[in-house]
Amino acid sequence: MKESDTAYIAGLFDGEGSAQCKQKWTKKKKHKGEGYRDTYAWSISMEIAMTEQSVIRWVHEVLQVGSVIKRNVKGLNKAGKKYKTQWRWRCSYREAYYVCCLIYPYAHVKLDKVQQIIDHYSSSFIKKNAKVINLKEYKEAKELS
Numbered sequence: 001m002k003e004s005d006t007a008y009i010a011g012l013f014d015g016e017g018s019a020q021c022k023q024k025w026t027k028k029k030k031h032k033g034e035g036y037r038d039t040y041a042w043s044i045s046m047e048i049a050m051t052e053q054s055v056i057r058w059v060h061e062v063l064q065v066g067s068v069i070k071r072n073v074k075g076l077n078k079a080g081k082k083y084k085t086q087w088r089w090r091c092s093y094r095e096a097y098y099v100c101c102l103i104y105p106y107a108h109v110k111l112d113k114v115q116q117i118i119d120h121y122s123s124s125f126i127k128k129n130a131k132v133i134n135l136k137e138y139k140e141a142k143e144l145s
Contacts, residue, residue, distance in 0.1 A: 015109070019045070021043075047090040
């Protein structure tokens with residue numbers, strides 16, 4: 001991926017994006033038997049939302065992770081016209097970690113959320129054999145190039 005593309009995506013994320021990294025109570029299907037169980041699980045995601053479809057499709061194509069969602073907003077705006085269709089690129093969990101590692105050097109406004117996601121996956125509970133990018137190795141490789 002070109003450095004200019006990465007910087008542009010970081011700028012889009014700073015301006016039009018949002019990120020979430022928190023624990024919350026959720027219902028999950030039981031592994032055995034019927035019904036659900038309550039669990040305190042991590043919710044990690046990031047998204048970029050805008051009305052320009054071509055930009056969102058380009059982000060998805062360049063990053064090759066996440067998904068693109070079309071969202072129609074009902075009702076009328078203050079001028080009495082229909083809202084434009086909103087397009088969202090969204091990724092979660094390890095895909096969000098991958099994207100955060102890419103945009104980390106260029107992020108400004110949402111750097112604290114990017115850092116929070118990176119710190120979550122860089123902590124000691126990650127197994128050594130997991131296919132996760134090491135942030136220290138990423139920074140060292142970035143300095144050498």
